[in-house]
Amino acid sequence: MSGQRSGSGRSSCGMTPDDVAVFRQARLLLALECAGEPLDAEHLGVYDFLAAHPLLLARAEDDPDRTALRLAGFDDRAVAYASPAQRFVTAQLRLGDDLAALVGRGLVQVTAAGRVTYQLTAEGAGMAARFTAMYAQLYRTAARIVIRRLRRRSTRRLREGLRQWLVPAPSSVLKDLT
Numbered sequence: 001m002s003g004q005r006s007g008s009g010r011s012s013c014g015m016t017p018d019d020v021a022v023f024r025q026a027r028l029l030l031a032l033e034c035a036g037e038p039l040d041a042e043h044l045g046v047y048d049f050l051a052a053h054p055l056l057l058a059r060a061e062d063d064p065d066r067t068a069l070r071l072a073g074f075d076d077r078a079v080a081y082a083s084p085a086q087r088f089v090t091a092q093l094r095l096g097d098d099l100a101a102l103v104g105r106g107l108v109q110v111t112a113a114g115r116v117t118y119q120l121t122a123e124g125a126g127m128a129a130r131f132t133a134m135y136a137q138l139y140r141t142a143a144r145i146v147i148r149r150l151r152r153r154s155t156r157r158l159r160e161g162l163r164q165w166l167v168p169a170p171s172s173v174l175k176d177l178t
Helices: 021-035 041-052 064-072 084-104 122-129 134-150 155-165 173-177
Strands: 108-113 115-120
Touching: 021 041, 021 084, 021 108, 021 115, 021 122, 021 134, 041 084, 041 115, 041 134, 041 155, 064 134, 084 108, 084 115, 115 122
Parallel strands: none
Antiparallel strands: 108 115
């Protein structure tokens, strides 16, 4: 395809892993694996996004989770932390298609009892367990921290928190450029 992504007109040099559906879907499998319980799409989307950008949640320098995440290799000076609100909106726009693909492949099942929730099937759990790359290990570390911290939040409180977490931190990469 001579450096072009099918249908996008963007060169492959401009692609990020978040532009690749199979990468996003693998992360969703890992998030569901770490949650260990059915999740609605809103909680799953927030957990996934924050697990990919965990220093948005663990901002305080004295936060023990921040230290663990920094030691694991997360760095809030990365360009991905410069525009978290825009990245979150883009991720949410893709979430429905990614979940539908996972359900269609039999990796995730949907339950509609009061609210629609998603959980891994046995095949999905097996696939998630086979993800052993360094990124998968780092993502699991972050997802466990994010889910532990946010699991008991209601949808309303999760949304309120998002308003804070999606504002770039004063120490973001943009500040470092000035």
